[in-house]
Amino acid sequence: MSESDRSTRGDDRINPRQIVDAFFSETGWKPFRFQISAWNAYDRGQSGLIHSATGTGKTLAVWMAPILSWLKQNRDRSRWNPKRPPALRTIWLTPLRALAGDTEAALRQPLESIGLPWTLDSRTGDTKASVKARLLKKLPTALITTPESLSLMLTHEKLLEQLATTEAVIVDEWHELLGTKRGIQTELALTRLRRLCPNLRTWGLSATLGNLDDAIAALVGQSPSAPAKIIEGYRKKKLKLRSVIPKHIERFPWSGHIGTKMIPQVAEELERIESALVFANTRSQTEIWYQHLLAKRPDWAGQIALHHGSLDASVRRWVESGLKEGRLKAVVCTSSLDLGVDFTAVDLVVQIGSPKGAARLLQRAGRSGHRPDAVSHMAFVPTHAIELIELAAAKDAIERRELESKLFHHKPLDVLAQHLVTIAIGGGFTAASMLDEVRDCFAYRDLTDQEWTWVLDFVVRGGQSLDRYPEFKRVRIENDRYTVQDKRTIRMHRMGIGTIVSDAAMKVKYLKGTTLGTAEEHFLAKLNPGDRFLFAGRLVSLVRIQDNAAYVKRANGTPDTVPRWMGGRMPLSTELSDALRRKLEEAAEGRLVGPEMKALDGLFEIQKRWSVLPARDEFLVEKIKTRTGYQVFLFPFEGRLVHEGLAAVLAYRISKHQALSLSMACNDYGIVLQSPSELPIESALATNLLSPNGLEEDIIASMNSTEMAKRQFREIARVAGLVHAGFPGQNKSNKNLQASSNLFFDVFEKYDPENLLLIQARREVLQFQLEAGRMKAALERIESCRLLLTEPPKVTPLAFPLLVDKLRERVSSETLADRIARLQASLEKAAG
Template identity: 70%
Template sequence: MSDTTQVATEVGSKVKTSKQTVDRYFSSIGWKPFPFQRSVWRAYLDGNSGLVHSATGTGKTLAVWMGPILKWLEENPDPSKWNPKRPPACRVLWITPLRALAGDTEASLRAPIDGLGLPWQLESRTGDSKQSAKTRQLKKLPTALVTTPESLSLMLTHEKLLDQLANVESVIVDEWHELLGTKRGIQTELALARLRKLNPNLRTWGVSATLGNLPEAMESLVGVEPVGPTCIVEGYKKKRLKLESIVPAMIERFPWSGHIGTKMVPQVVERLEQVNSALIFANTRSQTEIWYQHLLKHRPDWAGKIALHHGSLDTSVRRWVEDALRDGSLRAVVCTSSLDLGVDFTAVDLVFQIGSPKGAARLLQRAGRSGHQPDAESRLAFVPTNALELVELAAAQDAIRSGHLEARPLLNKPLDVLAQHTVTIAIGGGFDSIELLNEVRTCRSYQSLSEQEWQWVLDFVVQGGSSLEAYPEFHRVEIVDGRHQVSLRRTITMHRMNIGTIVSDASMKVKYLKGKTLGSAEERFLSKLNSGDKFLFAGKLVSLVRVKDNVAYVRRATGAPDSVPRWMGGRMPLSSELSAALRKKLEEAANGKLIGREMKSLKRLFAIQSRWSKLPRSNQLLIEKIETRGGHQLFLFPFEGRLVHEGLAALLAYRISRSQKTTFTMACNDYGIVLQSPHQVDIEKLAAQKLFSTENLVGDILDSMNSTEMAKRQFRQIARVAGLIHPGYPGQRKSASHVQASSNLFFDVFCEYDPDNLLLQQSRREVLEFQLESHRMFDALDRIENSEIVVTKPPKITPLSFPLLVDKLRESVSSETLADRIRRMQQQLETAADNVA
């Protein structure tokens, strides 16, 4: 036998032995590895990087985690030589998108380590970690470290850690679909590029579910020039799923959004009584507070058996809820996306979705929180907040069945994130500009970064750019012997304190006058309250006592609330995929095909819409012209989602006003737009004159809206990420107005003295892309321009136009008066519909 053959035989024997060890572990816990898990292990052992795509709760974690364990077992086959007191050096970095998930992730990863008796050391490093642990880790990293994108970037500022990071064998990014297409995802891409620079043989693996654009996701994860082989491993794409709708006994033919579906509380309670444990997902934090109170009001004996969970609650409260869910002591938790990811609650056997999830992928993700085991059935009950949302559910079910899940649109070279990363690398040992440029270009987001753009970023971090070079505080990076580095202690401290890309609205702690912290609410909400005002928070009714030192002190209250906190960012847009599926379902209804329980329940609503106006087909744009006491109303139904409609409303009003002198008030929802004018508008003539043209779209958008003010608001986030402004030291945070004033000052200075500033250009581009979804607006106008324009003149407000009319009335009518007025309008329309029938 040759030496080569003997070595190959020994290696094969080790591989076989390590796999047998892992198989025995699976057998000991009553499981058997799935084929896709074995595929990942083989790929890992062969040196591959890759992306694992599988449904929620089908074993993705063990698929990627056992690869590094198998490789170590191959290298260390003799357990007698394992020494727990001398754990192996750092081999694996596990990146989780949320620090709240770190504890659960660590528990999941620890189970195989303990089960196999490995001498590995497993720890977490996030913003919640104790300072003593962070200090210890600066000297020696554990064998496996669970961390976040922000903490990983922070580690890269410590030059003493670079040698250890250079020996890391693999990086695993959990829930990659949540990071993809965000600035935190870009921050992760840049950090991965640095780690691959330190170790060219680094294996990079991602874990994802419910994702439509896998090749792009893969390239963003492993880079555009991966050193080794790469692969996408598909697991269980279609886990057993049971979706049901809790359909109201009486469908309102003239629905509106505003009562937040709480009429459905009795039906939800009835379903809750039939299960052991459930998650009740709402789309906003405000909804969770309201639903929690209504459930308790209906079943006061459930106090202590149901709980509340959202991102603004104090960490200790959220952890208590999560632990109680695990041990099965809670019947239900009303939550937002704070429980969407990663956390493994096998006790949950039913998920409720309150209102439309606005996307098929999100619906699938949330359904997967129940039956969180590969062989279990995931069950979700949908609770509509108005009748038309039943069409959305029917459309989402079609999209899931056909596998048309939403793609995550990707970002293209955001320079604020790159500027922050450049300072990070300058602190962590420094860099050569050409070498770092080549490294950055391996990221998908920056592969087209030009030398001019790179030079601008360097000038910005070295001297503050052309307009700030006279101010030493913006000279963050120095050039010493041709190498970029940072030596000023203050610069290093400030940068480390503010690493990250999440820029939220300023918030205040909400705390009992004598007692514990409840959580945090946005400053803009609390600043409008007077002493004594009552509001719902953390599932309790409290009244404001005073605001002092950025803390809102409250006491328990009785009676009815004056308000509920409204957190920004709660409006999820309807996805383009779901919009298309929604138009298809309406076309089926127009053709008399009502498929499924949801669509059949809307038969009476569709009948009135068809009789008074029309149900549009997917190649038609329906426009309803209705004259009311308020004026001439134009209702347009593109079915493209609220964000697109907000931009379209302003654009169309602007274009009409150029041809006809008039003024408009407007409102929009996910389905359509209403434009009200004191004058009649010849919409047919204007449509023939290219009202819906894509020509000069960007220019008209910018002219039709207060784009400068929108860009100023967006610039605030960019300025914070790029390091121009700082929120302040811990315990000494600057107020929102102070930070806003600072960013506005920079914005105005750049506009006047540095109009070609690339951060200014980025803020305008992000307004178009993020706030107005200009690419979707272009696609919508292109579709409409090639569609049939159908104009009707209904005798009454139709089922499709009614919710838009309600949204417009909100601007001028108080909430109590509005509710009464809506009920009267509904009653009149229902009577008219019955008379016609």
């Protein structure tokens, strides 16, 4: 309603719902039923979780609720005073600080349209120091922040009185935080806010989640002030998924053999539309695809761009604004554009390679047609033929709403230790009340008295083995109250708040000073001056490494290497693995549903002729002798991470039957064990080879679990405050941090073997790195399957990719591609 309308009526009393409906009308929409349901639940004092497809109005479903609440409490517009804005009412938590700017723009729109006298600010790691200083004095009516920044605010006692006026916390993209230590950091901060604001309402937003009950329990805690509500919005947004099928499907495919050969077809796809996002699974892939697209279409220079998390923030912002304003035809990106940013102009999403999960596929597809009534279009580009089965399986999983559940961390004591120091700095706590508070947090609901006592002792004196060292006496007890007084401890802790631990990174800069982004130290340390590599869409050569920065200059020619960032591997999800086995069963029965499965008809025909296509209740083992030795191929179809652990366990178990020289390889579909002498596979299968019994002991015996635990302990040591990454501009090297954490590991192992952080490190290795839980479930499933042991005359289509992975390890004067081409030709001739 305009000012002139109000003055004509001479009425300053407003109808809150009419005000909100008028805002929706201005934007060309009317409220959806699920949005109204969220507003009503909020009005009743409830917390909740909104689960709705990407681009269907979740933001307004939660944001308009506190606005309506304030309007009902302040119906007299004449009393609204922009010079005296309301105190803090709403905190909006975003998982990525890069999203804060876009979130602020989206939230500001209804405030300005309605004319609310609210203030809105962002407080993240990217916020200017002057703004941070201002916010320390006075918080806005609505604050956008990250889990780390919220925890940091809890260390400032003078802010607690302002935080206590909070009416609601809204957690955006809750599925991104769930199952991570950042999610648990968020849970702990929310639990603290509930103590400050007993009637706090907590709302989460999510697009792609399987275990909704656990998700809302983690969000609202163990004792919410009112029953929490799950609100389903648009569950089935209009979605069109199709594959860009290679013009020639090889019946003996191998991982990566299609890859950039699909550039011409992808260019044709991009030619037909105005704007697209081209998703790759790793930052290295984005660099390669960007260069190949430019080489194919040099006239697109300036019209296509690159976006990933290691690029400088200014570069990323330029790309994002180019997409919004329609200046860019395509952006080659990673998960850095999975979330949040609203690009309504995007016509098409291209997915390079399998995203390894139905939820991730759905999330990315939703970046196009980012409106409730729009159709989301995705074109899937396989990097090898068998990935077409994964897309067909993902389509089925999405249709059946079988989205991935999150695997939760269970009471990680490193995060709890950090949180206790945070609260001790921000005014302190008593042990009894803090224990009640912590147990109200879903992740620590069954924290034992012994564990609680141990963590308190750890933050007070460093635990049993660090008692002699003053720097680990961070918290002190006075009159039963735990506080921190030492200024150096406070400074160090504030700088180290957070749970994101990555390999040490160096800035990559031109000699003249322009920053391109960051690359991980382990990659840059291996380069010599003059080595050329792709970075930020450019070919550069290293000049020197100095002051924790890699200085580069423009280069010509071809790259010597491409940066490899850690964390790029995505495991095949449990749900997609099951859907994949279902599609293979259909193919075994002769039912090829959809263009992807029909395109693989020739491959399936040879697999069935030479061996078997297994049904879901069958487990296939192939025994083949090749020129390189005796091979046994096993096909659990459980994903690479599960297979890596299983391969080591199976090799260990076989070696107990007979001393053998064994080598292994695995992919998402199977495992190959190779030996120069015949493997006793029949006798091994007849005993305990595939038994789930004794799995954990065999994992520990078969792998370098101590070394893996040491690496995991480095993360735990940093989160718990045992080691510090250094001050700004004086960051410690990755090698230095690892050495420091290794020293603690060795000391604890020798003098304090029951140290709970040591036990946590070993548990996290088993649970998250080796996926021991999934390994056990896989073996239990396999144990109930009918065993199919075949001896094919030649390497089968399913086995061929595994054979290629073994070949990659061999040193040969021939190129890998030439060697494989000859193998393929030989197999094709045999297949007829």
